[in-house]
Amino acid sequence: xxxxxxxxxxxxxxxxxxxxxxxxxxxxxxxxxxxxxxxxxxxxxxxxxxxxxxxxxxxxxxxxxxxxxxxxxxxxxxxxxxxxxxxxxxxxxxxxxxxxxxxxxxxxxxxxxxxxxxxxxxxxxxxxxxxxxxxxxxxxxxxxxxxxxxxxxxxxxxxxxxxxxxxxxxxxxxxxxxxxxxxxxxxxxxxxxxxxxxxxxxxxxxxxxxxxxxxxxxxxxxxxxxxxxxxxxxxxxxxxxxxxxxxxxxxxxxxxxxxxxxxxxx
Amino acid sequence: xxxxxxxxxxxxxxxxxxxxxxxxxxxxxxxxxxxxxxxxxxxxxxxxxxxxxxxxxxxxxxxxxxxxxxxxxxxxxxxxxxxxxxxxxxxxxxxxxxxxxxxxxxxxxxxxxxxxxxxxxxxxxxxxxxxxxxxxxxxxxxxxxxxxxxxxxxxxxxxxxxxxxxxxxxxxxxxxxxxxxxxxxxxxxxxxxxxxxxxxxxxxxxxxxxxxxxxxxxxxxxxxxxxxxxxxxxxxxxxxxxxxxxxxxxxxxxxxxxxxxxx
Amino acid sequence: xxxxxxxxxxxxxxxxxxxxxxxxxxxxxxxxxxxxxxxxxxxxxxxxxxxxxxxxxxxxxxxxxxxxxxxxxxxxxxxxxxxxxxxxxxxxxxxxxxxxxxxxxxxxxxxxxxxxxxxxxxxxxxxxxxxxxxxxxxxxxxxxxxxxxxxxxxxxxxxxxxxxxxxxxxxxxxxxxxxxxxxxxxxxxxxxxxxxxxxxxxxxxxxxxxxxxxxxxxxxxxxxxxxxxxxxxxxxxxxxxxxxxxxxxxxxxxxxxxxxxxxxxxxxxxxxxxxxxxx
Numbered sequence: 001x002x003x004x005x006x007x008x009x010x011x012x013x014x015x016x017x018x019x020x021x022x023x024x025x026x027x028x029x030x031x032x033x034x035x036x037x038x039x040x041x042x043x044x045x046x047x048x049x050x051x052x053x054x055x056x057x058x059x060x061x062x063x064x065x066x067x068x069x070x071x072x073x074x075x076x077x078x079x080x081x082x083x084x085x086x087x088x089x090x091x092x093x094x095x096x097x098x099x100x101x102x103x104x105x106x107x108x109x110x111x112x113x114x115x116x117x118x119x120x121x122x123x124x125x126x127x128x129x130x131x132x133x134x135x136x137x138x139x140x141x142x143x144x145x146x147x148x149x150x151x152x153x154x155x156x157x158x159x160x161x162x163x164x165x166x167x168x169x170x171x172x173x174x175x176x177x178x179x180x181x182x183x184x185x186x187x188x189x190x191x192x193x194x195x196x197x198x199x200x201x202x203x204x205x206x207x208x209x210x211x212x213x214x215x216x217x218x219x220x221x222x223x224x225x226x227x228x229x230x231x232x233x234x235x236x237x238x239x240x241x242x243x244x245x246x247x248x249x250x251x252x253x254x255x256x257x258x259x260x261x262x263x264x265x266x
Numbered sequence: 267x268x269x270x271x272x273x274x275x276x277x278x279x280x281x282x283x284x285x286x287x288x289x290x291x292x293x294x295x296x297x298x299x300x301x302x303x304x305x306x307x308x309x310x311x312x313x314x315x316x317x318x319x320x321x322x323x324x325x326x327x328x329x330x331x332x333x334x335x336x337x338x339x340x341x342x343x344x345x346x347x348x349x350x351x352x353x354x355x356x357x358x359x360x361x362x363x364x365x366x367x368x369x370x371x372x373x374x375x376x377x378x379x380x381x382x383x384x385x386x387x388x389x390x391x392x393x394x395x396x397x398x399x400x401x402x403x404x405x406x407x408x409x410x411x412x413x414x415x416x417x418x419x420x421x422x423x424x425x426x427x428x429x430x431x432x433x434x435x436x437x438x439x440x441x442x443x444x445x446x447x448x449x450x451x452x453x454x455x456x457x458x459x460x461x462x463x464x465x466x467x468x469x470x471x472x473x474x475x476x477x478x479x480x481x482x483x484x485x486x487x488x489x490x491x492x493x494x495x496x497x498x499x500x501x502x503x504x505x506x507x508x509x510x511x512x513x514x515x516x517x518x519x520x521x522x523x524x525x526x527x528x529x
Numbered sequence: 530x531x532x533x534x535x536x537x538x539x540x541x542x543x544x545x546x547x548x549x550x551x552x553x554x555x556x557x558x559x560x561x562x563x564x565x566x567x568x569x570x571x572x573x574x575x576x577x578x579x580x581x582x583x584x585x586x587x588x589x590x591x592x593x594x595x596x597x598x599x600x601x602x603x604x605x606x607x608x609x610x611x612x613x614x615x616x617x618x619x620x621x622x623x624x625x626x627x628x629x630x631x632x633x634x635x636x637x638x639x640x641x642x643x644x645x646x647x648x649x650x651x652x653x654x655x656x657x658x659x660x661x662x663x664x665x666x667x668x669x670x671x672x673x674x675x676x677x678x679x680x681x682x683x684x685x686x687x688x689x690x691x692x693x694x695x696x697x698x699x700x701x702x703x704x705x706x707x708x709x710x711x712x713x714x715x716x717x718x719x720x721x722x723x724x725x726x727x728x729x730x731x732x733x734x735x736x737x738x739x740x741x742x743x744x745x746x747x748x749x750x751x752x753x754x755x756x757x758x759x760x761x762x763x764x765x766x767x768x769x770x771x772x773x774x775x776x777x778x779x780x781x782x783x784x785x786x787x788x789x790x791x792x793x794x795x796x797x798x799x800x801x802x803x804x805x806x807x808x
Contacts, residue, residue: 058701058704075704080705081705090701094721103706137801280640285644365564376780379742380777462653471743497659504653508651
């Protein structure tokens with residue numbers, strides 16, 4: 001049942017800053033099976049967003065490889081959708097919520113009825129059916145993020161990649177959206193990869209957690225989360241194993257933390 | 267790694283391409299001048315250069331340049347004083363705003379050139395007519411922008427100043443003008459090219475002294491080499507005016523906090 | 530309602546201020562309407578018996594206005610002027626926006642053309658007219674061409690700026706969802722640049738108007754500008770005033786139409802700006 005969908009091997013990424021090379025990511029190797037939920041956690045500034053951009057083909061990989069369904073990633077793959085951290089700037093201000101969510105579907109050339117249905121369903125699952133004709137600037141930050149998520153959902157990617165999607169949403173909404181992730185995975189078999197600062201969230205949602213550490217970044221450890229399913233906000237979080245896993249990950253992150261200094265490239 | 271060479275190469279690219287563009291234009295011009303047969307319609311580059319050289323040697327030319335620049339500058343300064351004063355009044359007083367609103371809204375989009383005939387009639391082909399046209403051309407946009415600038419000032423600041431017992435004059439000088447200065451600066455900069463246009467139009471059509479009327483004389487006597495020479499001169503003047511205006515804007519913005527270094 | 534004494538005085542003071550503001554509104558409205566009307570009346574009655582050669586009675590000006598433009602010279606002069614103006618402006622916008630998009634997207638092309646654009650745009654637009662007159666005479670087509678060329682630059686430059694300033698995250702989003710180049714252009718670059726494009730288009734409108742009038746005054750037999758200058762030259766002061774008034778009205782109308790179009794097209798932008806400034 002589990003077939004590997006995403007394979008990352010010895011991925012490294014360097015930037016050129018003022019002519020010198022700065023290595024952000026040293027060597028990452030992990031894989032993601034279809035239908036898995038994988039969280040990527042690590043200290044601030046370690047390069048999680050850079051990793052996501054490499055995996056979604058928005059930036060090039062310096063060395064190593066990343067493959068999706070066997071094909072190398074050298075441009076945004078059709079099977080992936082990315083929800084950005086800076087959601088306010090990723091929504092088109094001249095389009096209503098409904099048109100924003102519809103945007104990726106135009107390109108897919110779906111029959112209108114199917115596109116309509118997808119948009120309606122996506123907005124309903126993030127709880128924004130009322131906001132169809134509003135403009136992004138009329139919505140709060142959390143609502144805008146939900147529109148960005150709905151947009152990705154309407155696209156029905158095989159792999160949904162999210163960069164701190166729930167960071168600026170209130171706690172109640174966050175729990176709802178976390179459960180939404182679980183529901184999407186169960187209903188559509190979508191693989192989900194998300195970067196998060198919230199360790200509790202990573203433990204609650206994931207099948208595995210990839211912990212990044214050190215500079216340049218490497219995989220400190222991949223932690224298996226074998227909490228029972230279906231997960232539940234109250235009972236799962238109250239479990240003994242939950243707290244242990246959370247502690248383990250927290251300590252891993254702390255061990256791999258970077259000193260707070262600017263890095264000189266060579 | 268060879269860092270400096272790589273960045274050096276990248277920085278040089280715009281300049282190289284730009285030079286290429288200029289060269290292409292000059293080549294096209296020269297080629298065009300040999301193809302166009304109607305007498306001297308598109309004069310060859312050396313001919314224009316010669317005419318330019320001739321102009322530089324003439325005292326009258328430099329007088330014309332100074333006159334045109336002078337008319338533009340004087341008009342700009344007068345428009346600034348009157349425009350800012352008007353704008354401050356409109357921005358600070360509800361009464362003035364309401365009373366003048368319809369009139370200003372109607373007059374503002376009208377280009378000054380429409381009253382050129384009247385100005386010519388009343389003031390004749392003089393420098394004063396040129397200054398008048400320039401003032402008419404830029405005064406209202408400056409006033410409008412100043413009013414917007416005044417309105418953008420946080421009322422808390424004004425009330426604070428008043429509660430400190432500052433008198434109206436001081437508030438004007440220390441709170442209102444500095445607060446509106448970014449808008450005023452922008453308006454002055456945007457107005458600068460218009461002053462030059464108006465000064466030239468006053469010369470071309472109204473006979474006001476300066477490059478404008480010299481250009482018309484060249485045109486009516488069919489001297490295309492001189493026409494092109496004058497146009498080149500005007501282009502250079504235009505660049506100078508814009509550069510000067512940019513400087514002025516920066517000076518005025520010096521007052522405004524957002525322009526201080528560290529932003 | 531309020532707790533400490535300080536807040537209660539503030540509440541009272543703001544309430545009083547609001548009340549004063551409300552009671553002022555009818556007076557302000559009266560001023561808004563009344564002052565222009567008064568000014569017009571003052572001009573009318575003040576000039577009724579004027580013998581000043583330069584400022585004839587308003588009544589005579591109005592009469593001359595009606596005699597000339599409605600509808601004696603309407604077809605022969607007003608329509609051609611307006612027609613040339615509109616045609617030249619639309620051409621300028623079409624070329625300016627297309628070229629602006631091209632230059633905004635292609636760095637090398639921009640680098641090549643930028644010095645030329647910067648220089649030519651610094652030339653006062655009206656100064657280009659003598660070149661056209663000398664080289665191509667002054668038929669109607671030439672005039673339209675000259676006006677268009679002179680007015681291209683503001684909208685061209687602002688289009689370039691708008692395209693370059695397109696929010697990078699929007700473009701990355703387009704890449705994530707694999708929009709084609711044309712889709713990116715149509716759905717992202719153009720809407721994102723539209724506020725800037727409109728700003729430049731407004732300046733181009735004003736330039737086109739000025740150049741149109743100047744071109745007519747420089748040597749044309751027909752057109753509002755031509756007639757007005759002719760009147761001035763032959764001391765037909767009333768005719769000159771009639772021309773001035775008509776030109777003023779046309780300038781105002783052109784601006785008005787533009788503003789209305791802009792308000793429709795940029796409704797999203799104006800709304801977003803208002804929301805942003807409300808903080």
